[in-house]
Amino acid sequence: xxxxxxxxxxxxxxxxxxxxxxxxxxxxxxxxxxxxxxxxxxxxxxxxxxxxxxxxxxxxxxxxxxxxxxxxxxxxxxxxxxxxxxxxxxxxxxxxxxxxxxxxxxxxxxxxxxxxxxxxxxxxxxxxxxxxxxxxxxxxxxxxxxxxxxxxxxxxxxxxxxxxxxxxxxxxxxxxxxxxxxxxxxxxxxxxxxxxxxxxxxxxxxxxxxxxxxxxxxxxxxxxxxxxxxxxxxxxxxxxxxxxxxxxxxxxxxxxxxxxxxxxxxxxxxxxxxxxxxxxxxxxxxxxxxxxxxxxxxxxxxxxxxxxxxxxxxxxxxxxxxxxxxxxxxxxxxxxxxxxxxxxxxxxxxxxxxxxxxxxxxxxxxxx
Amino acid sequence: xxxxxxxxxxxxxxxxxxxxxxxxxxxxxxxxxxxxxxxxxxxxxxxxxxxxxxxxxxxxxxxxxxxxxxxxxxxxxxxxxxxxxxxxxxxxxxxxxxxxxxxxxxxxxxxxxxxxxxxxxxxxxxxxxxxxxxxxxxxxxxxxxxxxxxxxxxxxxxxxxxxxxxxxxxxxxxxxxxxxxxxxxxxxxxxxxxxxxxxxxxxxxxxxxxxxxxxxxxx
Numbered sequence: 001x002x003x004x005x006x007x008x009x010x011x012x013x014x015x016x017x018x019x020x021x022x023x024x025x026x027x028x029x030x031x032x033x034x035x036x037x038x039x040x041x042x043x044x045x046x047x048x049x050x051x052x053x054x055x056x057x058x059x060x061x062x063x064x065x066x067x068x069x070x071x072x073x074x075x076x077x078x079x080x081x082x083x084x085x086x087x088x089x090x091x092x093x094x095x096x097x098x099x100x101x102x103x104x105x106x107x108x109x110x111x112x113x114x115x116x117x118x119x120x121x122x123x124x125x126x127x128x129x130x131x132x133x134x135x136x137x138x139x140x141x142x143x144x145x146x147x148x149x150x151x152x153x154x155x156x157x158x159x160x161x162x163x164x165x166x167x168x169x170x171x172x173x174x175x176x177x178x179x180x181x182x183x184x185x186x187x188x189x190x191x192x193x194x195x196x197x198x199x200x201x202x203x204x205x206x207x208x209x210x211x212x213x214x215x216x217x218x219x220x221x222x223x224x225x226x227x228x229x230x231x232x233x234x235x236x237x238x239x240x241x242x243x244x245x246x247x248x249x250x251x252x253x254x255x256x257x258x259x260x261x262x263x264x265x266x267x268x269x270x271x272x273x274x275x276x277x278x279x280x281x282x283x284x285x286x287x288x289x290x291x292x293x294x295x296x297x298x299x300x301x302x303x304x305x306x307x308x309x310x311x312x313x314x315x316x317x318x319x320x321x322x323x324x325x326x327x328x329x330x331x332x333x334x335x336x337x338x339x340x341x342x343x344x345x346x347x348x349x350x351x352x353x354x355x356x357x358x359x360x361x362x363x364x365x366x367x368x
Numbered sequence: 369x370x371x372x373x374x375x376x377x378x379x380x381x382x383x384x385x386x387x388x389x390x391x392x393x394x395x396x397x398x399x400x401x402x403x404x405x406x407x408x409x410x411x412x413x414x415x416x417x418x419x420x421x422x423x424x425x426x427x428x429x430x431x432x433x434x435x436x437x438x439x440x441x442x443x444x445x446x447x448x449x450x451x452x453x454x455x456x457x458x459x460x461x462x463x464x465x466x467x468x469x470x471x472x473x474x475x476x477x478x479x480x481x482x483x484x485x486x487x488x489x490x491x492x493x494x495x496x497x498x499x500x501x502x503x504x505x506x507x508x509x510x511x512x513x514x515x516x517x518x519x520x521x522x523x524x525x526x527x528x529x530x531x532x533x534x535x536x537x538x539x540x541x542x543x544x545x546x547x548x549x550x551x552x553x554x555x556x557x558x559x560x561x562x563x564x565x566x567x568x569x570x571x572x573x574x575x576x577x578x579x580x581x582x583x584x585x586x587x
Contacts, residue, residue, distance in 0.1 A: 324428065325438050328408070335421060336428040340414075354414045361421040 001057035001074050001081070003030050003067070007097060010130050014092075017282075020117035023106055027131050028090040028097025029053045032073065033081035035136070041368045042137040043084045044128065045073060046145030046152035049220070049276050050268070052096035055088030056081070071351045078360040083368070084141065089131055091124040091152075093275045098127075101271030102203060114200025118275055121148075121283045125155045132163070141366050143302075144168035146348035147315065148276070151283050154323070158285055161301040166366060168359070170307040171348040173319035174293055174326070175284040180314065183223055184277035187216035191270045200271050209270045214261030216273055221260050226311035226344030293322060294329035303333035305362050307355065309347040310340045335362070369541055371552060372398060374534045375448060375474055378556050379403050383445035386410070386470060388432055388462075389452035392419025396426075407444075410436075433457055439469040446472045451500075451552075453477045453519075454510040463526060467559045472531070476554040479535070481515030481547040500551050516547040523557055532556040 007026050014022045030053050035042060045055045047068065056067035056074045073079045073086055090098040093116065101116035108115075132140070143156040143164050150172030157167040173180070194212030196202055202209060225233075234253040249255045289295035304327050308320035317338050327334040339355050341347040347355075372395060379385060383405045387396050390409025393416075399405040408426040411417050420427035430438060433456065447470030449462070454477050456462050466473040478500035479485075485496035495505040503510065514522070516535070523530055535542040535550030542550040 321430075321438060328438060328443070329440055333426060334408075334428075335426050336430070337417060338429045354418070357418055358421050361418060365421070365424045 001032065002060050003032060003054070003057035004059070005030050005053065005097065008131055008134050010127075010134075012130075014123070014127060014130075016117050016123045017120040018118050022092065022099065022117065025092050025099035025127060026097070026103075027092065027099075027127060028094070029131060030055060030057075030067075030088045031135075032056055032086045032088075033084055035085040036368060038368070039137060040139070040141060041084050042132075042135070042140050043079060043086045044132070044140050044143045044156070045069065045079070045086060045088050046124075046128075046143065046149035046156075047088070047090070048145070048147040048149045049280075050217075050264070051149075052094070053088040053090040054096075055086070069349065071349075072356065072359065078356045079144070079363055080360075084363070087131075087135065087137075089128050091119075092127045093119040093124075093272060093279075095267075095269035095272040100269065101200070101275070102269055111201075111203040113203055113271060116271060116275070118278050120279050121151045121155050122159060124279070125152055125159050128152070128156075129160060129163070139163050139165060141368065142166035142168055142363070144170070146170040147172070147345065148280060151280070154285065155283075157300045157302040157304070158296065161299050164302040166305065166362075167300075167302040168305045168307075168362070169320075169323060171309060171312055171315055171320075171345055172306070172323060173315040174286065174323050176281055177319075181281045183219055184281055187219050188274050188277055190215035190219070191273060194270075197270060200274075202270070208265070210265040213265035213268060213270050213273065214258075216270075217261045217264035217268070218257040221257060223314045224344060224346045226313060226342060228311065229343045232342070293326035297326045297330050297332070300327070300330065300332060305335050305337070305359075307337045307339065307348070307358075309343070309345070310338060311342050312345045312347065314345040369534075369536065370539055371450065371476055371536065371554060374536070374554050375399075375450065375476070376402055378474055378532065379405050379446055381405070384443070386436075386439065386444045386447045388436075388447065388449045388466070389455075390420065390425070390427065391416050393423040393425030393427060395448070395450065396420075397423050400425075432462060435461060436465040436469050441468055442471060444470040446470055446474060448474045450474070450476050451478065454513050457511060459512055460522070460526065463522070463528070467528065467557070472556060472558045473528075474554065474556050475519075476552060477514065477519065479515055479547065479550050479553050480513040481517065482537075482551045483548050484551070486548075498551070516550065516553050519553065519555065523555070526559070528557045528559050530555055530557050 007028050009026050011024045051068040054067045056070045058066055075082050090096050092098050093100045101112045105112040143153045145153040150169045153167045153169050157164045191209055191212035194209035196207040197209040237252040239249050239255050244250055285296040286293040306320050306324050308317040310317055324336045337358055341352055379399055381403050385399055385405050385407030387409045390411050393409050396407050396409050408428055409420055410428050410430050412431050417427050417429045447466040453475055484498055488496040534554045535546035537551040
């Protein structure tokens with residue numbers, strides 16, 4: 001499937017949760033399949049931290065750049081683009097094409113840098129709602145996402161209850177734990193204490209806080225894998241024939257983390273990383289309801305599919321069961337899958353027949 | 369009369385149903401089709417969970433041994449445990465949980481006091497194997513067999529009232545010597561604390577629903 005990225009420009013100001021106002025913004029997105037005449041077959045796919053609107057397929061002339069959820073979305077895939085019109089949407093604050101910290105601040109003519117506002121999951125969804133209007137979609141057949149994308153799928157059902165028929169919430173949490181926030185804070189500290197960070201105004205200086213980004217990514221990566229998966233993949237295997245008795249790369253896992261960190265630091269923006277982790281930290285739909293998630297979900301009207309993975313310790317199955325309990329308290333239509341997968345949080349990106357067959361069946365039951 | 373027909377007869381029109389160990393959801397699907405009774409199934413086996421989704425039945429993949437913490441007190445009209453009791457480790461706990469979340473419970477199980485089972489043990493000297501109990505002793509998921517007498521004693525101990533009992537053999541109702549001649553027992557039970565009305569008022573139906581209402585678990 002050859003796909004093309006698009007960008008939609010919105011000139012009406014967007015008021016953000018923080019009170020700040022984005023005077024104008026762009027959202028990068030891709031679409032797959034055709035919107036039907038009744039406009040009833042649209043599915044919005046929301047991405048997680050290290051992904052983009054490039055959900056599926058490849059770009060012309062760039063066969064190696066495969067979409068991050070290509071095993072889930074496409075012709076004949078569980079989310080079948082022969083039947084559904086699928087939109088992969090980026091979010092504001094990103095570094096993959098939507099307006100973000102590296103974009104030009106219209107007030108100054110220079111990159112926003114540190115002045116780009118802190119955005120929230122609610123802000124992302126509000127911006128995506130404008131994109132939906134632009135594309136002529138009054139109501140999504142489904143909004144779907146994993147991890148941070150799942151928070152958007154949840155928030156869609158809360159911000160726009162009448163505009164979502166199904167909310168598909170995978171590897172999710174209704175709010176970050178103190179431990180989750182702690183990991184994010186370590187990552188942010190790594191970035192902000194990098195001498196090349198310059199308080200977020202590093203674009204003008206022609207430098208990138210590469211060291212901070214590397215460490216942030218290494219920390220993140222540890223939380224995406226289960227202990228077992230890491231042991232299985234790397235064990236205590238040495239990179240060199242024997243121990244070096246120095247601080248070079250001894251173990252395979254060290255090499256892997258360094259490689260992941262290096263790669264990430266070449267394409268990801270540090271200011272974006274700070275904002276995405278903060279958006280994760282802030283997300284808590286129950287906060288306005290005295291911490292009562294059941295009350296928060298009282299306004300939801302969608303049907304829900306909630307999926308968790310047993311080895312995910314970042315957003316554990318217990319967190320997903322909190323969501324299920326809140327939906328049951330509100331008598332929502334909900335099914336819950338707890339997939340006994342060993343890979344950890346990243347299992348949501350992998351092809352597991354139990355997981356994919358269930359998604360395929362669920363989408364098959366969505367009447368168009 | 370089949371087990372399914374008996375259960376369907378005991379479920380009131382529009383009742384909110386929770387089916388524990390729901391298999392591929394065929395009972396819930398039937399209750400929706402015949403009684404417009406919305407509900408959820410609880411199931412642990414991956415293949416059954418997939419079957420439920422294919423059958424367009426709400427299913428929650430959870431372990432019954434962990435209890436019913438996902439469900440609020442008295443949030444169902446009826447909680448069903450069909451031919452699953454004998455495979456549960458903590459039976460007392462689960463039965464209590466059933467009548468915590470439901471006003472009534474329907475429980476069915478293969479009767480270990482059935483004469484064919486008795487003969488296999490008493491005369492042939494081996495563990496019973498039959499249509500209702502198809503497993504060998506070494507590969508059975510069943511851990512706690514009981515007879516009608518045993519189950520009724522447990523209900524007494526738990527303070528449950530038996531509202532109705534149906535005993536079946538080969539699809540026929542058994543009325544004489546049920547503990548000897550009955551292969552499958554079905555009970556409809558409640559506890560005095562379970563007779564309160566539902567505490568959560570039903571919601572208004574959706575106005576813009578496009579989807580099949582089948583999966584809508586509203587009372």
